[in-house]
Amino acid sequence: MAWITKNTAHEPIERRDEPFLTDAMKTKLEADVLPRFPTKRAALLPTLHEIQHTYGWIPPQALDEAATFLDIAPAEVLDTATFYEEYYLKPKGRHLIQICQSIACELCGHENLLDKCIEKLGIEHGETTEDGRYTLVALECLGACGGAPAVLLNETLYECVTWEHLEAEIDALK
Amino acid sequence: MTLENPILLKRIPTPPWGDVKDRQVVTYDQYVATGGYVGLRKALEAQPAELVDLVKESQLRGRGGAGFSCGMKWSFMPPPDGEPRYLAVNADESEPGTFKDRLLMECDPHILLEGIAICMHTCQLDTAYIYIRGEYHLQAKVLEQAIAEAYANNIFGENSICGKINDRTPNCYVHRGAGAYICGEETALLESLEGKRGWPRVKPPFPAVAGAFGRPTVINNVETLACLGPIVEHGAGWFKTMGRASTMGENVPGSYGPKLFGMSGHLNRPGVYEEHLGIKMSELIENHCGGMRNGKKFKSAIPGGVSMGFLTPDQYDAELDFDIGRRYGVLGLGTAGVIVMDEDTSIVSMTRNIVRFFARESCGQCTPCREGSGWLYQMLCRIERGEGAFKDIDLMDELARSMGAMPGTTICGLADGTNWAVKTAIEKFRHEFEALCKPTLVQVSVNA
Numbered sequence: 001m002a003w004i005t006k007n008t009a010h011e012p013i014e015r016r017d018e019p020f021l022t023d024a025m026k027t028k029l030e031a032d033v034l035p036r037f038p039t040k041r042a043a044l045l046p047t048l049h050e051i052q053h054t055y056g057w058i059p060p061q062a063l064d065e066a067a068t069f070l071d072i073a074p075a076e077v078l079d080t081a082t083f084y085e086e087y088y089l090k091p092k093g094r095h096l097i098q099i100c101q102s103i104a105c106e107l108c109g110h111e112n113l114l115d116k117c118i119e120k121l122g123i124e125h126g127e128t129t130e131d132g133r134y135t136l137v138a139l140e141c142l143g144a145c146g147g148a149p150a151v152l153l154n155e156t157l158y159e160c161v162t163w164e165h166l167e168a169e170i171d172a173l174k
Numbered sequence: 175m176t177l178e179n180p181i182l183l184k185r186i187p188t189p190p191w192g193d194v195k196d197r198q199v200v201t202y203d204q205y206v207a208t209g210g211y212v213g214l215r216k217a218l219e220a221q222p223a224e225l226v227d228l229v230k231e232s233q234l235r236g237r238g239g240a241g242f243s244c245g246m247k248w249s250f251m252p253p254p255d256g257e258p259r260y261l262a263v264n265a266d267e268s269e270p271g272t273f274k275d276r277l278l279m280e281c282d283p284h285i286l287l288e289g290i291a292i293c294m295h296t297c298q299l300d301t302a303y304i305y306i307r308g309e310y311h312l313q314a315k316v317l318e319q320a321i322a323e324a325y326a327n328n329i330f331g332e333n334s335i336c337g338k339i340n341d342r343t344p345n346c347y348v349h350r351g352a353g354a355y356i357c358g359e360e361t362a363l364l365e366s367l368e369g370k371r372g373w374p375r376v377k378p379p380f381p382a383v384a385g386a387f388g389r390p391t392v393i394n395n396v397e398t399l400a401c402l403g404p405i406v407e408h409g410a411g412w413f414k415t416m417g418r419a420s421t422m423g424e425n426v427p428g429s430y431g432p433k434l435f436g437m438s439g440h441l442n443r444p445g446v447y448e449e450h451l452g453i454k455m456s457e458l459i460e461n462h463c464g465g466m467r468n469g470k471k472f473k474s475a476i477p478g479g480v481s482m483g484f485l486t487p488d489q490y491d492a493e494l495d496f497d498i499g500r501r502y503g504v505l506g507l508g509t510a511g512v513i514v515m516d517e518d519t520s521i522v523s524m525t526r527n528i529v530r531f532f533a534r535e536s537c538g539q540c541t542p543c544r545e546g547s548g549w550l551y552q553m554l555c556r557i558e559r560g561e562g563a564f565k566d567i568d569l570m571d572e573l574a575r576s577m578g579a580m581p582g583t584t585i586c587g588l589a590d591g592t593n594w595a596v597k598t599a600i601e602k603f604r605h606e607f608e609a610l611c612k613p614t615l616v617q618v619s620v621n622a
Contacts, residue, residue, distance in 0.1 A: 036347050037387075038258065038387050039368065039369070039387060041368060041369035042367060042369045044369035045349070045352060045369060046349070048352070049308075049350060049352065079371055080371050083537075084308075084351075084352035084354050084371075085354065086309075086351075086353035101527075102531055103439075103476070103480055103513055103524060103527050104271060104439055106524075106527050107438075107439045107513070107524075108439070108440075140268075140270070140355065140531050140534055140535060141268060141269070141270040141271075141272075141355075142309055143267050143268065143272065143276050143309065143310065144276070145444070146437065146444040146445040146446060148438060148439075148444070152309060155311040156311075157311075
């Protein structure tokens with residue numbers, strides 16, 4: 001939930017020498033994204049998407065680098081990054097299994113999928129398996145109600161999912 | 175009254191005209207070969223003011239949920255003053271039960287781009303941002319590809335057939351959200367576009383005066399924009415042959431044009447169907463969706479996304495138009511994403527599901543919504559477990575009905591939507607809640 005605050009001010013930031021927001025990424029953003037907007041801050045969501053897409057999550061150091069890149073305060077980056085569910089500020093599994101739990105999917109049996117997933121992976125929703133392979137998320141409406149129950153595996157949507165189908169897809173993710 | 179030919183789904187195979195298995199992305203060439211961009215070319219011959227009048231005359235109402243007159247919205251825009259003006263396309267389709275815009279963007283992206291170009295010309299907007307929800311990965315890619323085609327064919331860009339708009343090169347970009355329902359609220363969308371958290375703004379100023387980056391901005395839904403090409407091409411009179419006038423009085427705005435209905439829930443063939451506004455829900459369920467799943471009886475439906483509230487079993491024949499709210503005691507037509515429930519459905523559980531959605535998606539800005547939705551969720555969970563009390567039902571009902579408790583105290587409509595679901599559930603299915611609750615007052619017998 002968006003409004004839960006964390007005591008981030010006192011958390012030490014682990015740093016590495018090599019930047020997360022690489023020069024190649026910056027060049028790409030400067031060429032394609034920044035000219036779209038009258039302010040630099042407007043490029044924050046695309047920048048965070050780029051970082052998350054590359055590393056699977058957004059490390060604190062990357063937030064800092066995004067702030068420098070866009071000439072805004074780190075607090076402003078944190079403010080935005082913590083608001084959106086899609087941004088992971090802690091490492092997540094290599095593969096993201098997102099099961100829709102909204103009304104149409106509940107009507108069409110999402111609970112069975114979720115329970116079986118929990119049983120198979122041995123984790124609750126919101127958690128990551130110990131080997132770092134899967135993160136399981138029960139999320140709100142995927143906008144695929146006509147194909148309920150719907151599951152988003154990484155960036156691919158599956159509709160009218162049965163457990164046999166989903167299990168096979170999960171196993172195929174290395 | 176059934177639609178003779180598909181309008182918005184002209185190129186997207188959909189029963190009864192086609193088979194969903196034949197769906198594929200319509201390319202620029204295919205779009206043009208089937209009469210695409212004719213509306214835009216016709217629009218470019220007209221003056222912007224004429225086009226605003228045309229859209230006003232067509233009585234096109236916003237397809238994003240509120241049903242506000244599109245022409246009226248455009249007429250609020252101040253005259254150009256030399257500075258930038260924006261179009262924000264609301265493709266943040268996140269209301270549970272709604273998946274119609276996804277189909278348009280996934281299969282026929284150019285119908286949206288044509289609408290965007292017409293809107294940009296009409297309102298003199300130089301830049302368009304398509305704000306698409308983060309979960310729509312495939313749709314964002316399809317749109318990017320279609321926009322590249324549109325630039326290559328001079329719909330947008332330096333050599334655009336629109337020429338200079340607002341003395342600038344017309345541009346169109348995809349902007350991906352990151353998983354927040356609230357960003358579908360128009361001012362939250364603008365905040366998010368500016369790189370901030372999606373907190374709705376206090377209005378006024380309205381976006382037409384100070385929208386994205388403090389500049390005049392038009393915000394339209396995907397389906398609304400998709401209606402523009404056909405309206406310009408065939409005229410307002412043609413558009414008004416579909417749908418119907420209001421039955422609520424002469425001065426009430428009508429419900430004209432075709433509409434995409436997203437049918438989901440306990441149906442044999444759920445999916446997006448196109449029909450006249452004002453079609454009976456029973457017709458959609460029986461003729462288009464192949465009836466109720468497993469031959470069960472109809473119990474309830476939510477007419478347009480979960481914030482609209484529940485219909486009762488005897489409202490099975492409800493006509494789906496913009497007057498539905500006044501006729502059947504729900505909030506309105508919303509996005510026309512109809513969620514159908516059969517006789518075995520627990521309304522208490524569905525209400526709990528809906529309220530959980532709002533509790534999770536509340537942006538946290540206004541206290542009554544942030545706290546209220548969470549407490550409502552806890553109460554509903556308690557009732558569902560069989561641990562609730564009658565006074566819980568009364569308290570929820572009172573909260574939902576009292577303007578100034580939770581509804582009416584917040585910046586945006588999220589809290590109102592939450593309470594419409596709760597209010598209609600209790601009003602229409604009170605017995606289900608009561609059946610799960612214990613009486614509050616325990617009568618103590620005194621042995622004399």
